[in-house]
Amino acid sequence: MKRIKTDILVIGAGSGGLSVAAGASQMGAKVVLLEGHKMGGDCLNYGCVPSKALIASGKAAYGQRHSDVYGVADTDGAADYAAAMEHVHDVIAQIEPMDSQERFEGFGVDVIREFGHFISDSEVQAGDTVITARRIVIATGSSPLVPPIDGIDTVPYLTNETLWDLREKPDHLLIIGGGPIGMEMAQAHIRLGSKVTVIEGAKAFGKDDPEMAEVVLKKLRAEGIEIAEDAKAAKIDGADGRVTVHAEDGRSFTGTHLLVAVGRKTNMESLGLDAAGVETTRSGVKVDSSLRTSNRRVYAIGDAAGGLQFTHVAGYHAGVIIRSMLFGLPSKAMTSHIPWVTYTDPELAQVGLTEAQAHDAHGTALEVIRFPYNHNDRAIAERKTTGLIKVMVVKGRPVGASIAGYQAGELINLWALVLANKMKMSQVAAMVSPYPTIGEVNKRVAGAYFSPRLFESDLVKRVVGLVQRFIP
Template sequence: MQEIRTDLLVIGAGSGGLSVAAGAVQMGADVVLLEGREMGGDCLNWGCVPSKALIASARAAHGQAQSAVFGVAPVDPQVDYAAAKAHVAGVIAQIAPVDSQARFEGLGVRVIRAYGRFVSPRVVEAGEHRITARRVVIATGSSPLVPPIPGLEDVPYLTNETLFALTDKPDHLLIIGGGPIGMEMAQAHMRLGCKVTVIEGERALGKDDPEMAAIVLDAVRAEGVEIAEGAMAAQVSRKDGVITVTTADGRAFSGSHLLMAVGRRANTDMLNLEAAGIRTARTGIRVDARLRTTNRRVYAIGDVAGGMQFTHVAGYQAGVILRSVLFGLPARAREDHIPHATYTDPELAQIGLSEAQARGIHGDRLRVARFDFAHNDRLIAERRAAGLIKVMVVRGRPVGVSIVGPQAGELINLWALVMANGLKMSAVAGMVSPYPTVGEINKRVAGAYFSPQLFDNPKVKRVVRLVQRWWP
């Protein structure tokens, strides 16, 4: 067993772990990085990157079939599913060098390709190495949650970790789970020529604003995806190559392939956390506002810490960790300024409080500004003017923004800046957007917030009349 002593040990080479390792080593710390699977973690290999690449293929196919409105003869797209998956693999390969072992070793990080296991509060074993670290960051991420549905153990199924390796196009894809992953893959596969059924135990996109989610679900249904809600999977079976999912209320759905997309679970099983005095909760490792575990020398970030499960959250938390670990600063993480998006068509994006949450907290102090995408000239020109933005405002400052429509994931960026820096609606209203752009939507909703104060205010009208009467 080789003994190693280091300033910082990072367990997991996903987005959060890589950000911590790169930042720490470039600022002078001695860093060891452990990874038992693929460098880049879930996001690069089985999550964000491959899913968005497949969505891009699906969008190209859909565009060929929907071109008549632009005066271009539509065609029935000839989809080569294996070639689409080759495109996905090519995208991963293009990005992979940024997350590679060679790059991080070039930065000065010692990379060990093995799983880590605590043997004491400060010591971790990985392969033939025994590592003693002043500080440890756990960034092991999460894996697909596969619930114990009767019969599932005897039926072949896909998860996000196996879906992108599939090269034979499913004839009929059954998806258990109507969350973001389920809905993104449902629409993408429908556009790539598959029949698709989504089976959701409660409400599809149930964590999002119901008004906004309904717009997405209507659009996805209009493309042919069957979405069964209130359909709790109770039994899975397979006969003669046909997979059948039977729900608690007696409905049955049959198809050729099954994708499990019901959520994620924190990767903690192999860490032997008890040896380090680290406690867990139902969702993952317990951390405080500084992202410290119950072992004050050990931190946890990203999915394994049990909070918001997004790549950009792990990257943000990495910055918090670096300020604390490298400089001893009492840095604290927050989540109220963290946006997230679902990349269906139309897209769905959210930051801060939803309308229902904001009303529950702020009551009569809340004002909701709305602007319909139907009034955006750029989207009208592109025949995509369906969508809505809502901004929840208290005392002039936004406390939440919900967007559904084309480029919602891009539009939310401005509101992330506004909310991270405590800016008021007046800052957005004072912005000048180029015409015609989709980004004008953000300025127009700020205008909608101020319009009643300016145009429906008798005091303002009296002042204007007085000025016009007496001003020479």
């Protein structure tokens, strides 16, 4: 048995683990990184990267069929599904070198391509190697959750891990789950020529602001996606090429392919956490505000920490624990400034509190400020006028922002900055935004906050009157 001693051991080479390994090694720490599967983790290989690439293919096909509004003749926009999937894998291949074993070995990281499990509070075994570490980081991510629906083990089904192996376009894709993954793949596939039915046990986009979600759902339905809500799957039957999902209320849905997209589960079963004295919860590894586990030597970040499951959260967590592990400084993870985006068309973006959450937290002190896309000149020029931004403001400071519309994922960046730095609406209003841009939506909603204070104020009008009378 080979033995290694190191300063930091990182288990998992996804977004969070790679960020810790790269940062810590380049700042002088000795780092060992374990990865028993693919470098880059879920985001590169099965999640963010391939899904956005397929969405781009769908967008291109849809654009060809809907170009006459710009004075350009429509075409049939026929998609070659196999070629679209090859595009997906080419995109992955272009990004792969950034997450490669060779690149991280170049940083001085000792990369071991094995799964690891704890054998004590400070030791992890990976294959024939035992690593003893001063600090250990669990960055094992998550996997698709497959619910125990009656009959699901008797039919072929896809998850976000196996979808990318397809080369033949599904004639009729059934999707169980109306969250971000399900809805993104629904729109991508209908634009590529499949018939699509989404089966959601509660409400589609259930974690988002209902008003903003409805903006997106209306567009998805208009494109032909059948979205069945309050349709909890009770039983599945069929065979290859014909699968039927039966809902508890008696409805049934039949298609050629089934995609299960109901959520994710933390990868922690094989880690031997009991041997390390690391406690868990139903959602993941139990951590405190500093992302430390019940074993003070061990941290958990990203999906493994059981909170928000986004690649950018894992990267943020990496920065939090590097401050603690390398410099011994207090560092805590927060969620109030974390944005998220669903990359449908139109996009759906959120940071901070939704309107309902802000009402619960702040009551009558809350002001909700709105600005519609159809008053933005660039949106009009681009024919992208479907959308809305609303900002939740308490005593001049934003506490949340919700956007449904074109480039919502880009627009939310500003509000993430505002919330992270506890900025005021006056600071957003002071920004000069170039004309004409979609980004003016952010400037204009700040202006909408101040408009009644300036234009409907008797005091302001009296002051202006006095100035005009007495100051030459």
